[in-house]
Amino acid sequence: MIKIDAISANALKIRVPDKLQAGDFSQLAEQADLLIAQQGEIRLLIDASGFHGWENMAAFETHAGFVKNHQQRVERIAIIVGHEWQRWLIGVAKLFVHPEVRVYDAAQEAEAEIWITGIL
Numbered sequence: 001m002i003k004i005d006a007i008s009a010n011a012l013k014i015r016v017p018d019k020l021q022a023g024d025f026s027q028l029a030e031q032a033d034l035l036i037a038q039q040g041e042i043r044l045l046i047d048a049s050g051f052h053g054w055e056n057m058a059a060f061e062t063h064a065g066f067v068k069n070h071q072q073r074v075e076r077i078a079i080i081v082g083h084e085w086q087r088w089l090i091g092v093a094k095l096f097v098h099p100e101v102r103v104y105d106a107a108q109e110a111e112a113e114i115w116i117t118g119i120l
Helices: 024-039 057-073 084-093 106-117
Strands: 003-008 011-015 042-048 074-081 100-105
Touching: 003 024, 003 106, 011 024, 011 106, 024 042, 024 057, 042 106, 057 074, 074 084, 074 106, 084 100, 100 106
Parallel strands: 011 042, 042 074, 074 100
Antiparallel strands: 003 011
16 A cells, blocks of 8 residues: 655655555545645655655556646655666656656665755
8 A cells, every 4th residue: 555644834754665555546546636626736756765666557557647737736756765667767757757757776865855845
């Protein structure tokens, strides 16, 4: 299950589980939509360091739908990765999404949070 915390007025920190499930995105969409309604645009800090894929094709399709429906209202995304394959997957995805995306290693989590929140 995805864990979500507000880390500033316009930013969410999302901790991704080992395997994403289709149901994970309803809770995320609810919180993202609320913050978008309040702030206009949001920023996301995603900790995907333990992520190993999607439970099934439905989970992948739900994830893709969430990205499609929300990407125009996301200003920045910082992604903490734990595997090299995540870097190249993000590199490809960056070609197709609106937000500015930066990739960080787990040791750089504080730096990623500073970039997302703008708080030093």
